Amino acid sequence: METFSDGVFAIAATLLVLEIGVEGKNDVGAQLTHIWPSYLAYATSFLTIGIIWMNHHHTVSLLARVDRTMLFVNHLLLLTIAFLPFPTKLVADYLNAPGERPAAIAYASTLVLMAAIHQVWWQYARRGRRLVADHVDDAALRGVDLAYAPGVPMYGAVLLIAFYSPLASVLLTFAIAAFYLPSAALFERGGEPA
Amino acid sequence: METFSDGVFAIAATLLVLEIGVEGKNDVGAQLTHIWPSYLAYATSFLTIGIIWMNHHHTVSLLARVDRTMLFVNHLLLLTIAFLPFPTKLVADYLNAPGERPAAIAYASTLVLMAAIHQVWWQYARRGRRLVADHVDDAALRGVDLAYAPGVPMYGAVLLIAFYSPLASVLLTFAIAAFYLPSAALFERGGEPA
Amino acid sequence: METFSDGVFAIAATLLVLEIGVEGKNDVGAQLTHIWPSYLAYATSFLTIGIIWMNHHHTVSLLARVDRTMLFVNHLLLLTIAFLPFPTKLVADYLNAPGERPAAIAYASTLVLMAAIHQVWWQYARRGRRLVADHVDDAALRGVDLAYAPGVPMYGAVLLIAFYSPLASVLLTFAIAAFYLPSAALFERGGEPA
Amino acid sequence: METFSDGVFAIAATLLVLEIGVEGKNDVGAQLTHIWPSYLAYATSFLTIGIIWMNHHHTVSLLARVDRTMLFVNHLLLLTIAFLPFPTKLVADYLNAPGERPAAIAYASTLVLMAAIHQVWWQYARRGRRLVADHVDDAALRGVDLAYAPGVPMYGAVLLIAFYSPLASVLLTFAIAAFYLPSAALFERGGEPA
Numbered sequence: 001m002e003t004f005s006d007g008v009f010a011i012a013a014t015l016l017v018l019e020i021g022v023e024g025k026n027d028v029g030a031q032l033t034h035i036w037p038s039y040l041a042y043a044t045s046f047l048t049i050g051i052i053w054m055n056h057h058h059t060v061s062l063l064a065r066v067d068r069t070m071l072f073v074n075h076l077l078l079l080t081i082a083f084l085p086f087p088t089k090l091v092a093d094y095l096n097a098p099g100e101r102p103a104a105i106a107y108a109s110t111l112v113l114m115a116a117i118h119q120v121w122w123q124y125a126r127r128g129r130r131l132v133a134d135h136v137d138d139a140a141l142r143g144v145d146l147a148y149a150p151g152v153p154m155y156g157a158v159l160l161i162a163f164y165s166p167l168a169s170v171l172l173t174f175a176i177a178a179f180y181l182p183s184a185a186l187f188e189r190g191g192e193p194a
Numbered sequence: 195m196e197t198f199s200d201g202v203f204a205i206a207a208t209l210l211v212l213e214i215g216v217e218g219k220n221d222v223g224a225q226l227t228h229i230w231p232s233y234l235a236y237a238t239s240f241l242t243i244g245i246i247w248m249n250h251h252h253t254v255s256l257l258a259r260v261d262r263t264m265l266f267v268n269h270l271l272l273l274t275i276a277f278l279p280f281p282t283k284l285v286a287d288y289l290n291a292p293g294e295r296p297a298a299i300a301y302a303s304t305l306v307l308m309a310a311i312h313q314v315w316w317q318y319a320r321r322g323r324r325l326v327a328d329h330v331d332d333a334a335l336r337g338v339d340l341a342y343a344p345g346v347p348m349y350g351a352v353l354l355i356a357f358y359s360p361l362a363s364v365l366l367t368f369a370i371a372a373f374y375l376p377s378a379a380l381f382e383r384g385g386e387p388a
Numbered sequence: 389m390e391t392f393s394d395g396v397f398a399i400a401a402t403l404l405v406l407e408i409g410v411e412g413k414n415d416v417g418a419q420l421t422h423i424w425p426s427y428l429a430y431a432t433s434f435l436t437i438g439i440i441w442m443n444h445h446h447t448v449s450l451l452a453r454v455d456r457t458m459l460f461v462n463h464l465l466l467l468t469i470a471f472l473p474f475p476t477k478l479v480a481d482y483l484n485a486p487g488e489r490p491a492a493i494a495y496a497s498t499l500v501l502m503a504a505i506h507q508v509w510w511q512y513a514r515r516g517r518r519l520v521a522d523h524v525d526d527a528a529l530r531g532v533d534l535a536y537a538p539g540v541p542m543y544g545a546v547l548l549i550a551f552y553s554p555l556a557s558v559l560l561t562f563a564i565a566a567f568y569l570p571s572a573a574l575f576e577r578g579g580e581p582a
Numbered sequence: 583m584e585t586f587s588d589g590v591f592a593i594a595a596t597l598l599v600l601e602i603g604v605e606g607k608n609d610v611g612a613q614l615t616h617i618w619p620s621y622l623a624y625a626t627s628f629l630t631i632g633i634i635w636m637n638h639h640h641t642v643s644l645l646a647r648v649d650r651t652m653l654f655v656n657h658l659l660l661l662t663i664a665f666l667p668f669p670t671k672l673v674a675d676y677l678n679a680p681g682e683r684p685a686a687i688a689y690a691s692t693l694v695l696m697a698a699i700h701q702v703w704w705q706y707a708r709r710g711r712r713l714v715a716d717h718v719d720d721a722a723l724r725g726v727d728l729a730y731a732p733g734v735p736m737y738g739a740v741l742l743i744a745f746y747s748p749l750a751s752v753l754l755t756f757a758i759a760a761f762y763l764p765s766a767a768l769f770e771r772g773g774e775p776a
Contacts, residue, residue, distance in 0.1 A: 007204030010589030028681030050657040099222030201398030293416030395592030463632040487610030
């Protein structure tokens with residue numbers, strides 16, 4: 001499960017760059033500035049995939065085994081992650097232009113779905129310690145609970161904001177990724193034996 | 195064989211997203227609804243690759259060794275899997291539009307070919323326990339037989355249906371993937387020692 | 389070296405599918421037949437990458453260590469393999485149409501270059517058993533010599549033929565891949581202890 | 583960290599080929615010569631990723647552990663590497679044509695950023711031997727210092743030159759990659775116990 005998942009994470013993150021492009025021969029320099037939404041969308045999705053990958057990786061290290069249901073839910077999670085380059089491209093193409101609202105809504109909806117499936121994925125493994133390794137103590141499980149809990153409400157808020165201000169919604173997604181990634185050190189302290 | 199195969203599975207699945215696109219600047223929201231065949235094709239192929247990967251992975255774990263013929267057949271199998279993004283794109287672009295029949299036929303034909311090569315792949319390894327590990331009992335082999343048997347007839351039926359109703363044929367492919375993936379738990383019980 | 393190389397092999401093979409496409413809404417069925425050069429180019433390059441990967445993989449298993457020069461030559465080899473999707477696309481787009489000659493020449497030239505670098509790669513490792521593991525006997529090395537020797541002359545012939553008949557040159561490349569891959573069993577018998 | 587990073591390196595390098603293309607049906611042979619900036623850009627970026635990958639790989643082998651901050655900085659480094667196909671495409675499309683200056687500046691800026699993050703990445707791990715394995719002696723650390731030191735000034739010079747001569751700036755980047763890669767043998771002697 002780990003190799004395949006790592007592959008999908010890495011490929012989805014690297015495919016994001018294909019959304020960035022400049023067209024025609026007119027004033028390349030001005031275009032490179034003009035397409036700032038492409039850079040924002042790229043960095044936001046790349047960092048977001050980074051967070052999910054780290055959480056995924058850390059959580060898998062707490063598991064002793066994997067069953068078919070877990071593989072199925074994991075595959076659904078990968079389906080949403082591999083889908084991310086599409087709404088990222090929408091944001092890149094339409095942010096700050098007509099069509100930015102549906103683009104930002106599609107982007108946020110994908111993130112809500114991803115966070116929800118990731119939560120189901122973790123709860124399935126954790127409930128009654130179904131797949132958890134024996135040596136993992138309850139504090140480690142609560143550490144992961146705390147790390148997964150904000151996902152759905154946070155991206156739910158991003159989705160609500162997308163209806164009013166697409167730009168604010170994307171910036172908030174970027175901020176979540178940029179601040180959550182390093183501060184996840186907290187999670188590490190709670191989740192791993194010193 | 196495993197690393198290379200895992201790579202091709204993961205990359206083919208992740209490349210599927212490149213078929214999804216929105217064109218022009220007109221009413222992005224309406225377009226996002228209008229391209230539902232793209233989502234259906236994406237999910238169908240992603241889940242189908244998931245099933246084949248799981249079966250492939252499970253089966254390889256029963257083998258003790260691999261010879262050049264097996265590598266060759268495995269490479270043919272990977273050739274059809276890596277090809278899947280193309281007929282997936284056909285379905286995405288033409289379903290519910292003129293050209294949907296050849297698109298659905300091409301999609302189903304690829305799946306029939308894939309299932310047939312996967313069957314040959316398994317039979318080659320299994321015949322006379324040619325490549326099977328000693329500790330694997332006959333029940334495990336019969337479990338895999340049962341899992342592989344429906345492939346060709348099932349996708350054969352999908353192909354027949356594609357001539358009459360392209361949409362029904364794609365929906366059936368989706369249903370096969372969506373229901374087979376979790377229910378493959380049965381296969382697990384038959385196929386692995388408790 | 390192995391992980392990175394395996395990745396490039398798998399990704400280059402899987403990216404090949406992106407060259408296949410159908411344009412416009414006119415008679416999809418007829419177009420699917422009309423683009424047979426795309427299928428031929430796809431299968432030829434996919435099988436060719438398969439052969440190179442198998443030889444590469446087998447040879448690496450005979451090595452005890454890797455130095456920076458080897459890594460450098462290996463990187464040049466990967467550069468030509470990762471380049472292959474481009475001439476493959478040329479063949480797919482121009483075979484059986486104006487422009488087929490330069491397309492086939494570009495394709496064959498890439499294969500000659502690839503075979504030449506692969507030969508240098510092997511000779512560097514083999515000369516004076518520089519990187520070869522101690523337990524590997526000389527027969528195994530001669531087995532690899534025999535497997536690598538035909539590369540450059542064979543693709544050199546393909547290149548010559550491309551000037552006269554682009555189609556024949558691509559078909560010969562396909563035949564080399566299709567027949568060499570299974571018959572490489574010979575190589576296996578010479579190259580690995582029974 | 584290693585698997586995910588290796589994946590991103592390999593995928594980014596292999597995606598570079600997608601920037602190379604020929605358009606229309608006119609005189610394919612002449613076009614294949616005319617697009618030499620595409621080949622130059624491809625080779626330059628492929629070799630550059632090769633160097634960074636080798637240095638990254640070697641350095642990781644000196645570390646005993648990885649913390650969340652290191653993972654975060656590593657993810658930023660991967661973000662710039664996965665971004666490289668975009669400025670590579672700019673150079674391929676605009677070198678030797680109007681728009682070559684901003685293209686070369688964007689390319690060089692990406693490389694400066696990449697080198698700077700790679701330096702931060704290494705300094706974070708090295709400072710007070712924070713993440714370094716116990717068995718690694720100080721000479722090995724100084725060897726890595728020497729290998730990382732020229733990165734920012736070298737690509738800074740490339741950036742300055744891009745303002746005056748885009749072509750010279752790309753050729754210098756190519757030369758850095760082509761000569762640095764094999765000569766990195768020096769680094770190996772300093773950096774690894776014999």
